[in-house]
Amino acid sequence: MGHILTPAERASIQIALAEAFVDSAVDYASIAERIQGYDPKVVEDILYSEVAPVCFTNLEAPVPPVWSGFQDEWLLEEIAKELKARENSWLRRSFDRLKITWLRFSYGYIWKELLKFHHA
Template sequence: MALSDLFIDNEISYEGIAERVAHLPISEVERILFYEVAPVFMSNLLTLKANNHKGFSEEYVISSINRHLLKLQKSWLYRKKVAAKIKFYRFCLKQDWYKLVAELCQLQTEK
C-alpha cells in the first residue's frame, strides 16, 4: 500500500513511505516495488493527463496487485513481459528509489 504512493501525481512523502516499510529489509522493499507494485501502477505516471492526486484506495491497491500476482503465476508470457519491463521501471523510478532508500537507511540506522 505504502509503495503505491510513489505513483501518485502529487508531492511524494518519501519519509512517510519509508516509515511504513522500514520494518522490511531494503532488498524486500525493492523486490516488492519493482516486481509487484510498479507493474500495476507505472501507467499512472506515464499518462499525459494527471489522474490521481490523492492516492489509491486500499481496496484498489490490494485487488490490483492480487490480480497481477495471480497472472504472474498462471501466465508464462506475462512473467516474461514483466521481467522485460523491470529495467524500464528501474530507469523511470531511479530518483524516487534513491530518495526512498536514503530515508530507509536513515530510519533503520536510528533504530
C-alpha cells in the same frame, strides 16, 4: 530481519509504496518511515515487481486522474491480479521480467529517494 512477510505486512508495504506514484508531491520521508524495519531487498522487490507495474500508469497518464491516492482495496486487488496472471502464463512472466527491468530503470529515483531516509 529476514522473516517472511505476513500478507498484512506485505499489503501495508504495497500501500505505502504506492504513495510514490501519486501525481502530487511525494512524501518520501513518510513512506520510508512506513517501510522501516523491513528487509530493504524485499521492499525494493515489492516496489518494482508488484507496486510499480500497477501504479506507474498513473504517472504516465497525460491527464492525471482526479484522485491523487490509490484506493487501498483497488491497489491490492490489482497487484493480486498481476501476480496471478504472471503465475499462470509463461509469456506473461517473460514480458513482466522485461517490464520490471524497465521500471527499475525508469523509476530508479523512487528507491534512491527512499534510501535517503533509510536508517539502517
